[in-house]
Amino acid sequence: MDVPLDAMKDTFSSQAPFLPADAPLKMEPQRLHHMPDRHGRPFRILPTTPSTLWLRRLFVFGSALLLTVFGVYRINKVFNSLGVSTLGVIILILFAILAFWIALSFTSSIGGFFSLLFRGGLGLGVHRSGPLPQLKTKTAVLMPTYNEDPERVLAGLKAIYDSILQTGQIDAFDFFILSDTTNPDVWIQEERAFLAFRQSTQDTTRIFYRRRHKNIDRKAGNLGEWVKRFGAAYEQMLTLDADSVMDGNLIIRVVSAMENHAGVGLIQTLPVIIDGKTLFARMQQFAGRVYGPLIAHGVAWWHGSEGNYWGHNAVIRTRAFAEQAGLPHLKGKPPFGGHILSHDFVEAALIRRGGWAVHMIPGLFGSYEESPPSLTDVAIRDRRWSQGNLQHAKILNTKGMHWVSRVHMLMGIGSYVMSPLWLLFLLFGILISLQARFYHPEYFGSTPTLFPHWPKVDPIGAKHVFIGTMAILLAPKLLSFIAALFNRETLKGTGGVIRLFLSIIIETIIGGLIAPIAMLIQTSGVLSILLGRDSGWNAQNREDGRVSLKEVVHGYWLYTVFGILLAIAAWSVSKALFLWMTPVLIGLALAIPLAALTASRDVGLALRKAGLLLIPEETSPPPILQLAATNDRLRRKAQHAAPHKPSEAFKILLESDELVEAHTAALPPARKAGEEINSHQLVGLLKLKEASSLQQAISSLTRQEKSAVLETAEGISLLKQFHK
Template identity: 75%
Template sequence: MDVPLDPVTEFSSSATPASAPFLPTEAPLTMKAQNLHQQPDRHGRPFSILPTTPSLLWLRRLMVFGGAFLLTGYGIYRINEVFNSLGVSTLGIIILVLFAILAFWIALSFTSCLGGFISLIRRGGLGLGIHRTGPLPELKSRTAVLMPTYNEDPGRVLAGLRAIHDSILATGQIDAFDFFILSDTTNPDIWVQEERAFLEFRQATNGEKRVFYRRRHKNTDRKAGNLGDWVTRFGASYQQMLTLDADSVMDGSLIVRITAAMEQHDSVGLIQTLPVIVGGRTLFARMQQFAGRVYGPLIAHGIAWWHGSEGNYWGHNAVIRTQAFAEQAGLPHLKGKAPFGGHILSHDFVEAALMRRGGWAIHMVPGLFGSYEESPPSLTDVAIRDRRWCQGNLQHSKILGTKGMHWVSRVHMLTGIGSYVMSPLWLLFLLFGILISLQSHFYHPEYFGTKPTLYPHWPRVDPVQAKLVFIGTMGILLAPKALAFIAMMFDRAALRGSGGIFRLAVSIVLETLIGGLIAPIAMLIQTSGVISILLGRDSGWNAQNRDDGRVSLKEVAHGYWIYTVFGLLLAIAAWSVSQALFLWMTPVLLGLVLAIPLAALTASRDVGLGLRRAGLLLIEEETAPPPILQLAAANDAARERAAHAPDAPPEEAFAALRQSAPLLAAHEGALPPPRKPGTPIDANLLVGLVKLREAPSLEIALERLSRQEKAAVLGNAEGLALMERLAG
């Protein structure tokens, strides 16, 4: 389907910011759910070698996977010498298999990072004719900037979107972009606050013809359904869509460059940027942003180096060809119940895989900076988010068999699954290691040369070989950090922004030590998440915490005492075997035993900002903020100054509507059409209307209404009329 380049949107000539329509004229685009059991219709596009596939890509992949297999094979040989396990006992075979899986995982990461190091040193990570500097290309098509939001602080979200708008405006190509705030908010107070913030944003930017707002009254299929709804209603008017997250910020020149690359390559379906984490204040968030800025480019360059035209999608900060998305990325519902059935949670991986399956190229361009996001402020917040991601990634096990999917896309799925499955495998490896050591300590098998014996041949632990394997494994694990440090030596601006060589080195050591202590806690958190999913527990859908409010030690202790107890039990088991085993496991044991103080320390804003003042865990984007981040910070500061209490809950929805006639008029103008006979009945609306009719006053009505009922009546003309009558 051809996408028109210059859509004509009709508006009333007398429109004002309050009365102008929330949305442009609809331009529907068909988006059907894909059949995963049939080959896709590629419309004559090639599948194996695409026009934008880098030359000798097969050789890069051979180096990455071949090197990983060789390292794994050598590791298996050495671990067998440690336990003398091959063909000797069941426990030995189990630990050998576990080690093989874990070794291949870290070996693949290492060889991928080697490719990233080559790309970084050669200043690669671009392709598609994109240039880091020089004149900006002129855009010829229309692009929609999509900001999905779900119960987020509207002022904070629009501060970032306003920065993106103004940055694009500075490029002189603002007319090539329209901006859509796509709300799935269920909190009625936040909903009305969103409408008010949208109207203020539109008025401040004179954006009546390019800034729009849409709230879904039924948030079917979560974020994927949110974007899908936009595509089917407005997608035909835009050749590209730029997908964002609620905390996204992107530089205007970066947006123009990747959008122009999309225009110049008809076979490309998606271009993913590398989002850099910024804005961290707690120790945990600052560790995340430091690791993302120092090690992230090495990792991203590595996967882009061997992914080529079979890249991946991370759900935001990417430009997508609307036609490709509509044609191939319609997500079916999986058979069965949650957590493995129903709608697809981690939709981004699947959408990229389906577009590539349909003959569209998926590229990543980590060589361009200007794409930013934020990190959760604490280990607890990451655990909550990871629980949802874990469920979505494990759900991909039902998608691996999709017909016509490229093998690299299957690797993406397996990698996503492995990122969570490795935690329980690591735990099993530790436990079986202790069992073998216990067995070797308490049982003494008798050997009679070549004569048969009735006694089992228990594995024996060779402490010298164990030490060598441990050193080798740690070397492979830490090598990417060393490579990233070396690569930073070639980037003077980044090195200077990180405080120089000495502070950068100290910061890497500090991040490695604290991160190593946190790793066993994260292992148990992810393991419990995997187990709960296998037991059939759904994660639900909650808004992400983006604030770094203080957490009491009592709350931390309540959430982390179980890890301390487990660590103590593990320490007792190790000590009962031998002092050598106890010392060998010390890094794991320390992290678990100190779980409570570690969680409290890393969630501390004072510690995080104190290290910043000391010049540690610095990144270039905070010591020398680029213009787009300065814009976002200024917008957010202005928002906080305008707010009477920045941390206060949103104003009650109906009170806000009554205080502003323009807001009320705009709200009423955006209400959905009345229900038609035969369409589904909204139980929340029916109950809410009854409660309003029976309530003696508005105050009592608001007390009686649930959040869902209040949202339903606020989205209904009759409900608004009843509330107005109660208000007198």
């Protein structure tokens, strides 16, 4: 896909502009404290709602509640067998919340198990095989990007393009690269890669590029700006992420389902994690491929027409999105105020609030994404996600929202709040054990009694509660293993029964050891948010770069110290408590070697060579992944063949008159008198005028000044003085 710049000579003049003609579509921020205008659409029961949906929800929530009540009854006997105490009540409340959380996951997975066995997870008339339906409308494929490696991003987008091309229905799609990039060097690389993409496909009428010069409201603002400017020309939009790859057949089937169901506003596919190299990434992709379908089938089974949205790899009805999903700014300052960070849950809730159905179709494969390569990278991403989900607390009282949409948001909040609650449960467990050991009741006080009220831990009952809790936690993995035994493709693709079983054991043990580290990472993230610290917006690391031992020690020594202190506290109370907490203590004590081990590419690839942690997509890659792999090989080969290819913005532009012409044609309108003055632009232009050489210009301008200069025709004209 990487075409030399000189190969593009005399091509741009015959190409279409960077963007098509405007097709504006009205999209306004929703008023969360007012009822929405549903334009006569029904709300409570939509036409695409499964007839037995209420029974499914009764089973999931009712069974989870019964399990919680039983667990609370048993834990009460453990900690309050001789009477009620303050610490005992606190333990009881914490356990009730945590028990309901894991019980709900368990009962949902039971629904997913039967859905998997009976080949469910479809609906809306979608079929896994058979002739592809013929599309009747136009769909825009949207690839937002923010300071990502452009050639890597477009290698994936070209695989999607080629896959759709093979279906014979490429005319039903346009492709948009929607850049919010702030790094000027990456920006010009994007333009170069975009022109190379057009050149390699010989398609100048379906592939477009737009960079926002003011990236307001992050990804949600990026998509919203596109809808307002071009949305009226497209019935649907397929939203992607920078690491997304989707099969053309899957896209055709999902878009057709949208065409055939006028009341559906959004259809979410199930993205499978691929291309993991490090041990951590391979564990993530194995868990996502083996356990993920069970979980996704489960939630789709009881979500019905009140599904959720994960922000990418989904088809959205453009009119529904424009009509209902305009996001307002929340009152107050970040981290809880300002623009809505985790926009996807809210957009799905607002679309459903407006009377449109939101469905998930996990029964079709062909939707893929990548995983961060290490625990450290996940922690950075989770910090942003944690802030976004906690921010949803201010949206829960939105008027007219469906109760299931509120549940989605509560579950999103819970996925991060549960970590500090688990930590509190552990700490209060130690306290109550300490009190039981050192507290001596007074029998002859002002109120003599033969039955003093102090907490006493029942070790036998505690063991039974522990075993029951672990059984519920591990049950989804066992159900996933059983379901895989009935699926020949999955069983073969994961290496057979024995290798699949061993892989589950490896993932469970290492995942269990990592869990307490993740608990503390998430707890610190939640605390920092409550203290008012904003996460910012950073590009995600998608490469498996090596992490030095020094970096690992610096990042994880505190967790090791905490684990040792916790172990000392537990041992000082009783050996039984120490043994009960052993899984947590070992994980924390080994935080440094665990972080280093899981970030290792060598260990990950060694396990792959041994046939462990395999997924079907790597043992027998589907056509779309073969296309993506081919494009990636070509990208790497081109990089190796041109090691001195410039990556700095000024040097890239000076290499090609055609790129300069294309860049200049896409510049924003010049500033008019009375408009806001850009100080970075003024200073940057002055520095450019006074620079005696290209190298001096590059070294003297800041990143903001360089971006501002590149946004003006005057800046490009000044840059040409350095052309040799």
